[in-house]
Amino acid sequence: MLPQRLKKGDTVGIIAPASPPxxxxxEKALTFLEEDLGLKIKLGKYVDSPYGYLAAKDEERLEDLHAMFLDNEVKAIICACGGYGTARIASNIDYEIIKNNPKIFWGYSDITFLHQSFLQKANLVTFHGPMLSSDIGLDNPHPISKLGFQQLFEPMETVYSEDFSSLDVLKEGIVRGEIVGGNLTLLVSSLGTPFELNTKGKILFLEDIDEQPYKVDRMLNQLKMAGKFEDANGIVIGDFHNCVPDEGKDSLSLEEVISQHVLGAGKPTMKGFKFGHCTPHIAIPHGTHAELNTHNKTLIIQPGVQ
Incomplete structure (x- = not known):
């Protein structure tokens, strides 16, 4: 399901389903939504109710999520930040509410678990895009990161080429399929659960932050053993920010780790995409159709709204 597009004057709901923003x-990011995008804001009841490393208790964060989908005034739901906690509420979400009230849903990092669960349980296309407090709320957010929100107002293809960043081809080919993925740590944590990552016939994209190469190695190996690379039509490597070994510690490079685990499946693969914990952060729909073409170094993703 494609959610309905936004128009100026619409109300967007802000929730914190993971850690506290x-x-x-x-506040700076909300000013951008109001003044630059012309939107109205409705804050979740528990956006500022920290409970340890969580934004609020599980039942409170779940209440905010359900309330925003049920609120007819709210046309889109944007997550304040990532961190940790979405997997704790995934099993208790009423996915019938989401099926019956499809809306734009936006976030990344820990929000990856909700992208997976919403697609699998409610067939909803969502958006993997920069977070309010950690990206848009910076003193000088990148213009391209902000520009990504425009795709919420008009159905438009995302055409990613080397106009955005240098792209490296690891395995040649042209493939099509739904684009799915997100944060590697969260995708691996879905394995063996009712929300397990499904890559069959799809284009898989990956990103992560602050994980040493041996930890990335372990997670990629688990995805490989679970058949996720073999099942995929193609693979897109996003940003792995600060995924470096401790100083002075013997290590394989991140590039070696990725190549050793991913390329064995023989699927068209490119790396260098600015998806993830990076600046700029290119926002893309999750769950819609895409084409990966290594010959002209493009990734074309179909619109995420109707």
Whole structure:
């Protein structure tokens, strides 16, 4: 299901389904939504109710998520930040509410678990895009990161080429399929659950942050053993920010680790995409159709709204 597009004057709901956002940065991001995009804001009841490393208790974060999908005034739901916690509420979400009230849903990082669960249980296309408090709320957010929100107002293809970043071909080919994925750590954590990553016939994209190469190695190996690379039509490697070994520690390079685990499946693969914990952060729909073409170094993704 493609959610309905936004128009100026619409109300968007802000929730924190994982960790607590930094309120000062969130306020700056809300100004962007209101003044630059012409949207109205409705804050979730528990956006500022920290409970340890969680934004609020599980039942409170779940309540906010359900309330925003049920609220007819709210036309889109944007996550304040990532961190940790979405997997704790995934099993208790009423996916019939989401099926019956499809809306734009936006976030990344820990929100990856909800992208997977919404697609699998409610068939909803969502958006993997920069977070309010950690990206848009910075003193000087990148213009391209902000520009990604425009795809919420008009159905438009995302054409990713070397106009955005240098792209490296690891395995040649042209493939098509739904584009799915997100944060590697969260995708691996879905294995063996009712929300397990499904890559059959799909284009898989991966990103992560602050994981040493041996940890990336372990997670990629688990995806490989679970058949996720073999099942995929193609693979897109996003940003792996600060995924470097401790200083002075013997290590394989990140590039070696990725090549050793991913290329064995023989699927068209490119790396260098600015998806993830990076600047700029290119926002893309999750669950819609895409084409990966290594010959002209493009990734073309179909619109995420109707």
């Amino acid at each position: 930094k309120q000062e940065k969130l």
